Amino acid sequence: xxxxxxxxxxxSDIIRTIRDPEKPNTLEELEVVTESCVEVxxxxxxxxxxxIRFTPTVPHCSLATLIGLCLRIKxxxxxxxxxxxxxxxxxxxxxxxxxxNKQINDKERVAAAMENxxxxxxxxxxxxxxx
Amino acid sequence: xxxxxxxxxxxxxxxxxQRLLIQFRDEAGESLGSPFDVPVTITPDKLQLVCNALLQxxxxxxxxxxxxxxxxxxxxxxxxxxxxxxxxxxxxFFVHDAEIVVSLEKTLAGQSVETEKVLDIIYQPxxxxxxxxxxxxxxxxxxxxxxxxxxxxxxxxxxxASGSGDTTVRFWDLSTETPQFTAKGHxxxxxxxxxxxxxxxxxxxxxxxxxxxWDPATGNQIGRVLSGHSKWITCLCWEPLHINxxxxxxxxxxxxxxxxxxxxxxxxxxxxxxxxxxxVTCVKWGGDGLLYSSSQDRTIxxxxxxxxxxxRTLQGHAHWVNTMALSTDYVLxxxxxxxAEATINPQDVSGSLAELKERAQQRYxxxxxxxxxxxxxxxxxxxxxxxxxxxxxxxLERMTGHxxxxxxxLFSPDTRIIASxxxxxxxxxxxxxxxxxxxxxxxxxxxxxxxxxxADSRLLVSGSSDSTLKVWDAxxxxxxxxxxxxxxxxxxxxxxPDGQRVASGGKDKCLRM
Numbered sequence: 001x002x003x004x005x006x007x008x009x010x011x012s013d014i015i016r017t018i019r020d021p022e023k024p025n026t027l028e029e030l031e032v033v034t035e036s037c038v039e040v041x042x043x044x045x046x047x048x049x050x051x052i053r054f055t056p057t058v059p060h061c062s063l064a065t066l067i068g069l070c071l072r073i074k075x076x077x078x079x080x081x082x083x084x085x086x087x088x089x090x091x092x093x094x095x096x097x098x099x100x101n102k103q104i105n106d107k108e109r110v111a112a113a114m115e116n117x118x119x120x121x122x123x124x125x126x127x128x129x130x131x
Numbered sequence: 132x133x134x135x136x137x138x139x140x141x142x143x144x145x146x147x148x149q150r151l152l153i154q155f156r157d158e159a160g161e162s163l164g165s166p167f168d169v170p171v172t173i174t175p176d177k178l179q180l181v182c183n184a185l186l187q188x189x190x191x192x193x194x195x196x197x198x199x200x201x202x203x204x205x206x207x208x209x210x211x212x213x214x215x216x217x218x219x220x221x222x223x224f225f226v227h228d229a230e231i232v233v234s235l236e237k238t239l240a241g242q243s244v245e246t247e248k249v250l251d252i253i254y255q256p257x258x259x260x261x262x263x264x265x266x267x268x269x270x271x272x273x274x275x276x277x278x279x280x281x282x283x284x285x286x287x288x289x290x291x292a293s294g295s296g297d298t299t300v301r302f303w304d305l306s307t308e309t310p311q312f313t314a315k316g317h318x319x320x321x322x323x324x325x326x327x328x329x330x331x332x333x334x335x336x337x338x339x340x341x342x343x344x345w346d347p348a349t350g351n352q353i354g355r356v357l358s359g360h361s362k363w364i365t366c367l368c369w370e371p372l373h374i375n376x377x378x379x380x381x382x383x384x385x386x387x388x389x390x391x392x393x394x395x396x397x398x399x400x401x402x403x404x405x406x407x408x409x410x411v412t413c414v415k416w417g418g419d420g421l422l423y424s425s426s427q428d429r430t431i432x433x434x435x436x437x438x439x440x441x442x443r444t445l446q447g448h449a450h451w452v453n454t455m456a457l458s459t460d461y462v463l464x465x466x467x468x469x470x471a472e473a474t475i476n477p478q479d480v481s482g483s484l485a486e487l488k489e490r491a492q493q494r495y496x497x498x499x500x501x502x503x504x505x506x507x508x509x510x511x512x513x514x515x516x517x518x519x520x521x522x523x524x525x526x527l528e529r530m531t532g533h534x535x536x537x538x539x540x541l542f543s544p545d546t547r548i549i550a551s552x553x554x555x556x557x558x559x560x561x562x563x564x565x566x567x568x569x570x571x572x573x574x575x576x577x578x579x580x581x582x583x584x585x586a587d588s589r590l591l592v593s594g595s596s597d598s599t600l601k602v603w604d605a606x607x608x609x610x611x612x613x614x615x616x617x618x619x620x621x622x623x624x625x626x627x628p629d630g631q632r633v634a635s636g637g638k639d640k641c642l643r644m
Binding site: 076077078080129 | 534535554555556557571573574575576
């Protein structure tokens with residue numbers, strides 16, 4: 001049980017410093033993610049399911065998919081334990097949340113997005129930790 | 132009215148630019164020339180011109196002017212070779228530990244600079260040759276019937292050998308990128324391979340505790356099988372070329388906790404070094420007559436290679452010590468071969484034994500400088516330690532930050548940066564002299580198994596269990612090229628010393644170049 005709490009706090013530490021693609025603030029400052037929006041469940045020996053529910057700043061935010069992509073990439077690279085990742089928009093906070101949820105959890109579309117050099121550049125900028 | 136006299140372009144511009152007194156110092160702290168003043172907007176190019184001019188004055192003048200000579204790499208005062216006028220030594224400049232990239236003013240932005248004090252600017256010679264990043268897979272070499280566990284280029288980059296779980300060692304022809312020889316003989320998985328520093332022999336150790344020696348030109352076994360260890364071989368290391376140009380002695384580390392020094396000419400064991408209480412994970416033969424061994428018993432032991440006497444035990448790690456690296460590793464590996472003199476078609480190093488020994492000694496002295504060798508060790512306790520094993524049994528620095536065990540550590544060939552590959556998916560870069568943390572290279576999505584530096588210390592390639600290799604730029608600390616293509620985990624990575632190729636092998640049994 002302590003492991004789950006520890007994993008939860010490392011996951012929330014990792015995502016809170018991701019920068020917003022448009023504004024100079026971090027996702028935590030804009031209250032897009034909070035500590036309580038992360039959920040960790042044990043799904044097997046040493047393997048955990050991490051669920052993030054983030055809240056875009058406005059209900060028609062066009063960059064919601066990009067934020068979801070940044071969350072996925074950063075957690076994939078930085079979480080030290082074996083994990084399965086599910087990212088959702090918190091219920092009722094976006095006009096097309098079902099479509100966006102499908103898009104940001106689709107492996108193929110995530111890989112295709114990261115192969116696009118412009119998208120990749122933006123994601124890297126949002127995800128790089130300041131020195 | 133006659134022609135206007137040419138007005139010389141002076142250094143002082145029209146506006147009033149702040150000027151500062153600077154003093155060039157090399158990495159050891161020795162000053163170059165006397166302090167002089169420059170405008171604060173000076174760029175690295177101008178600093179380079181000034182510094183090179185000062186360096187030329189310091190060099191001992193030659194009786195006859197030398198023709199444009201082939202550039203010998205790793206220049207450092209006072210061993211700087213004579214260079215032709217149009218090819219200055221590339222230098223990097225640092226003030227207060229920050230590199231001057233755009234101009235002195237920008238680097239000092241925010242720092243209060245007293246205009247009356249002399250500012251120290253440290254200059255670092257960079258490797259004169261540049262290695263280009265590898266960008267694509269030129270071939271996929273099949274042949275092994277089990278996972279490839281280790282790949283190694285010979286010291287000149289002429290041969291490539293790979294050891295595999297299918298009990299064979301295979302040699303690959305680099306000009307056609309096809310299989311050349313299959314060396315059969317081991318009866319169990321080949322766990323470790325090591326080239327002799329003259330590139331004429333390859334030693335391989337297997338899980339049956341046997342060591343075989345192979346001739347890369349024919350693929351045949353040399354001499355007798357070296358048996359003696361009671362458990363499997365974990366690591367092999369040859370005696371450096373500048374100590375013995377015949378490359379006669381080989382050190383092997385084993386799970387049985389002992390290190391054996393073998394006389395490969397007579398085919399027998401010369402010395403047995405016992406003291407470790409658990410498996411020895413890594414052994415390194417230093418260039419100063421000392422042998423270093425790391426073990427699962429959490430210690431690193433320093434031995435005198437002359438008589439096998441234990442000198443020192445370095446304690447500090449809290450768990451198994453997996454890997455070690457010496458600051459002089461790269462120059463010991465390449466022996467008498469100078470990467471700056473590499474040709475497109477790699478050749479063996481020519482010359483008599485005495486000449487080779489002389490050259491290897493010179494290269495070793497240049498890289499080592501005035502200080503003793505430094506050793507960095509990586510462990511399962513998620514930390515690294517930086518030691519000066521010849522002098523002190525206390526570590527210089529404890530380097531923490533990784534979140535999972537460290538699989539490999541490597542000094543850059545110019546000894547300025549230490550790279551550590553960890554199971555936490557990141558590679559961390561540390562300062563090679565002080566052990567200070569520099570940056571984390573993130574991009575892999577799974578454990579990073581092995582890394583390799585390019586010969587000019589500007590690029591780093593890493594192979595990971597996520598089946599990709601990534602080439603990182605050490606200057607910008609960013610990802611340069613992504614190399615996907617392997618079908619499964621990449622266990623072994625190596626960059627050839629002539630900088631032309633990277634070889635990688637892994638669980639998909641395929642070697643890629």
